[in-house]
Amino acid sequence: MSWASLAIALSGAGVLVTGLLAGLFLRDPVAGMAATTHRAEQLPQVMANRYVAMLILTVGATIYGDVKVIALLFVAFSYMAFHDAWIYSRAGQSVAKHIGAGVAALSVVMVALLAVGQGA
Numbered sequence: 001m002s003w004a005s006l007a008i009a010l011s012g013a014g015v016l017v018t019g020l021l022a023g024l025f026l027r028d029p030v031a032g033m034a035a036t037t038h039r040a041e042q043l044p045q046v047m048a049n050r051y052v053a054m055l056i057l058t059v060g061a062t063i064y065g066d067v068k069v070i071a072l073l074f075v076a077f078s079y080m081a082f083h084d085a086w087i088y089s090r091a092g093q094s095v096a097k098h099i100g101a102g103v104a105a106l107s108v109v110m111v112a113l114l115a116v117g118q119g120a
Contacts, residue, residue, distance in 0.1 A: 067120045071112035078105035 001009075025032030033039075038046065054077070061073045081102035085095040 067112040067115040071109050071116065074105045074108040074112065078102045078109060081105055 021032065021036065024035060057073055061069045078101075081098045085098035085102060088098060089095045
């Protein structure tokens, strides 16, 4: 097995674990928090960590320069923004910033897809 094959296999394992955790959190957020040992008290620090991780991914996609990678990354960002807006809307909270972020991310997706259509 080559290193590339092993990296892809390990990435696939990461897909499975992440998918299971995503499903758990979507089905039962309290169980998800318990399973991952997250604590609501540390949510602000956890969010800072998440934004740094998103920054690293965005820098990497931008430097790599593949518009397909950029499109996929910003699909994920738009999903996060719109899902957060839905959560806050259900709680009667303001959603404008999350909707704005989702629209901005979708704009990047649309431009990247247009670039793919041009053969980029």
